[in-house]
Amino acid sequence: MVKIDNIELPDFPLLLAPMEDVSDPPFRALCKEQGADVVYTEFISSEGLIRDAAKSVMKLDIYEKERPVGIQIFGANMESMLQTIDIVEKSNPDIIDINFGCPVKKVVSKGAGAGILKDVCLMEQLTAEMVKRTNLPVTVKTRLGWDHDSIKIVEVAERLQDVGCKAISIHGRTRAQMYKGNADWKPIAEVKNNPRMHIPVFGNGDVNTPERALEMRDSYGLDGAMIGRASIGNPWFFKQVKHFFETGEHLAPISMVERVEAARRHLQMSIDWKGEKLGVFETRRHYTNYFKGIQDFKEYRMKMVTSDESKDVFDTFDEVLDKFADYQFEQQF
Numbered sequence: 270m271v272k273i274d275n276i277e278l279p280d281f282p283l284l285l286a287p288m289e290d291v292s293d294p295p296f297r298a299l300c301k302e303q304g305a306d307v308v309y310t311e312f313i314s315s316e317g318l319i320r321d322a323a324k325s326v327m328k329l330d331i332y333e334k335e336r337p338v339g340i341q342i343f344g345a346n347m348e349s350m351l352q353t354i355d356i357v358e359k360s361n362p363d364i365i366d367i368n369f370g371c372p373v374k375k376v377v378s379k380g381a382g383a384g385i386l387k388d389v390c391l392m393e394q395l396t397a398e399m400v401k402r403t404n405l406p407v408t409v410k411t412r413l414g415w416d417h418d419s420i421k422i423v424e425v426a427e428r429l430q431d432v433g434c435k436a437i438s439i440h441g442r443t444r445a446q447m448y449k450g451n452a453d454w455k456p457i458a459e460v461k462n463n464p465r466m467h468i469p470v471f472g473n474g475d476v477n478t479p480e481r482a483l484e485m486r487d488s489y490g491l492d493g494a495m496i497g498r499a500s501i502g503n504p505w506f507f508k509q510v511k512h513f514f515e516t517g518e519h520l521a522p523i524s525m526v527e528r529v530e531a532a533r534r535h536l537q538m539s540i541d542w543k544g545e546k547l548g549v550f551e552t553r554r555h556y557t558n559y560f561k562g563i564q565d566f567k568e569y570r571m572k573m574v575t576s577d578e579s580k581d582v583f584d585t586f587d588e589v590l591d592k593f594a595d596y597q598f599e600q601q602f
């Protein structure tokens with residue numbers, strides 16, 4: 270069993286990664302239903318929360334059914350981050366996660382996200398003070414280092430653990446790499462193999478097949494896998510991995526009935542959460558992936574992504590089921 274503080278998780282838990290504009294409550298709920306053991310919100314700006322910016326505040330919403338859920342925040346200013354803790358606590362998450370890994374310029378230039386990898390002392394102090402401020406478990410998500418020449422993740426992880434961080438998720442790339450090249454899991458395994466480490470060490474980056482997840486578990490010995498892009502348009506990825514772990518075989522392709530059902534529920538939850546207009550608009554980006562690679566599907570995809578009324582989108586789902594219910598999808602892995 271793996272534990273984040275008092276939160277008990279199964280062996281080798283699968284975590285849904287925080288992803289901006291993707292990991293919202295409806296998507297998290299779908300991933301949870303399909304086997305994600307922990308889900309994280311997209312990152313939320315501490316400065317935005319303090320200013321009460323509506324977009325940031327809305328990101329604090331969580332459904333009971335998605336627990337355990339971590340709210341991820343980013344920032345570099347101590348006072349703002351501490352005030353943010355007080356705001357975040359009101360949403361009653363199970364975990365507060367600090368983003369020390371975002372590589373984008375507008376975040377890094379303010380010393381936040383991966384920017385803090387240049388100042389490990391501040392990273393340690395921020396974590397220490399945030400841990401003191403809350404009774405909730407504080408976890409950290411970070412990268413291997415700022416660039417290839419400054420990788421000291423073994424030392425960084427130990428220092429964070431020593432100030433009370435309860436789990437660490439490490440993306441196997443440096444900030445300089447952004448998303449280029451392959452994620453390197455070796456330094457993450459070195460963190461795990463440090464005999465002083467006792468908190469869970471989760472690996473992240475390029476877990477895109479059940480085989481890769483198995484490799485992370487058996488060859489690298491990590492405590493769990495955090496999964497991002499492989500779940501976009503495929504919330505079933507979690508159950509596909511778990512099925513493979515249990516049977517050594519791949520799950521049969523996800524049927525059209527399951528895909529339509531997921532798309533329907535995704536749209537309905539989005540409308541319930543954000544309202545008709547935004548719900549219809551923002552769920553559009555998911556359909557392409559839900560219905561990837563289907564022949565003669567263009568007409569339906571176009572209707573899904575251009576209709577302004579949910580009723581028309583739901584009608585299109587019905588039409589798809591009428592026409593394609595028995596569509597034979599290719600084996601995905």
Ligand SMILES: Cc1cc2nc3c(=O)[nH]c(=O)nc-3n(C[C@H](O)[C@H](O)[C@H](O)COP(=O)(O)O)c2cc1C
Pocket residue numbers: 286287288289290291310311312341368370371410440473474475476495496497498499
């Ligand atoms: C669309 C998108 C949005 C992301 N937003 C965040 C974020 O808000 N916070 C964060 O820590 N990482 C964010 N990430 C990084 C992912 O959490 C993850 O570390 C990265 O995608 C590597 O994992 P993967 O190969 O499984 O996708 C984002 C990634 C993507 C693709």
